[in-house]
Amino acid sequence: MPKQQRFSLPPTIDDLSAAPLVVKDALRGIRLKLRNLAPNIDETGLFVQNHLPLSPLAIATTLFNETRKITLLGEDIARDVLLRHRDEARLTAFAGSGFGRNVSPLPEHQRHDYVSSRYAALKILAGQFKADELLILEQPIDMAYLTLLGRFSDVSLASSSKNTINFDKIAISTIELEKSGAVNSPNSGTQAPRLGQLIFAALGLAETILALSTNHSVESTLAALNLAADVIVLRKPSIAAIFDGLDPEAQLSAEYRLLAPPLTEA
């Protein structure tokens, strides 16, 4: 029997601040599993019932299932409204918390902003790619952030000016996040590019568009995410070649250099 996936605890005591994320991700995984445990439903969406007289236990089960269905519907509506607002609020930090611009020293809340805004952006992008049910986890984003922080302390990756956009850093972040496992995209066999790769490529492109722009409002961030998703779909062959290529970071950086300026609002 295959081992069940566990949500690993952070490896060091320094990373204990990531512990709440582990719990949140574990709950997300459980919630997704519960949502997938749908009772028997026929093609018309009705519960399958036999026509034999129901036992008290069967009646109780049916009643439980019907109640559960109504509760889930109510919960879905409430969640959709409330969480959409919360995700959009988290996006305010998206443009300012990336590695594309050289800000030194990094603000204290950078780590939190980076993780929560990228999580929110990934959820919005998953919706754009018609994959609302995709499991997205925050802890891998946090781990990727720490890895990137260490990597970007290398001065060779720094831009010459604070005002220039570092396309390389955005591309490196995108590849690191894609490898992190933050998006559990379904295994679609040999199909390339994978859904997760498209989503992360769009995330990086949106970050680049916003880095070139001065307008970082929630509306602009949403517009950048929407446009980036549309364009990345049209660039599928290039994205597949980039992720399967020899130097994906350099190639993705070149792709962002090509695409982002014409997509940035004047």
Next chain:
Amino acid sequence: MRLPMVAELNGESDLRHRIRDLRFFEESFRKNVQLTFPEGAMRSKTDQARLRSSFLAWLESFQANRHLATIDRKDFICFSAGSMLAELFRHDPLSISSETKSSDSATTVWPEGSAYVSYCLGVALTVLEQEFHLSAEIPEYANDPRIWQSFKENVQDNPDLAIPFLDMLLGQSPNWNEPATAEKRPAVKAKSTPVLST
């Protein structure tokens, strides 16, 4: 042939940069379609994904060849407009249904094709005017339906032939053999061939 967009495009300062903005490209392309087919009898539909694909493919070609602008800027403007036209033909974002015949021969023979040509020609003429104060005359044969019929057949066979066709309309020497290879254009070859000293 009608170029309804020229006056509109001339209102844009620095069109050569503006045209590299996806939003501006989409908006001006749609406006050109509206102005080209004002009659109610012609209905047009633009496929946004195809229009964006043409823009992205053109952008790639533009970036790959832009170093040639230093050799002959005017020729590069014509080549870029031709490349845009080739990508519009390749992705074909426009579909037009008409119930009446237009007075314009190009529009009658090939409404979609004439819309693509009028847009790219309008962009090229405006940029040439803004950059070099040139006002090119469109040759008389641009109104000959036989030219349009031949052009349609050729471009359906090879969209890149749109590049030398646009060169002809702009009075630039065309390269029919390798139309998409910018280095092989007569103007580029003439200026980049090293002079051998004796």
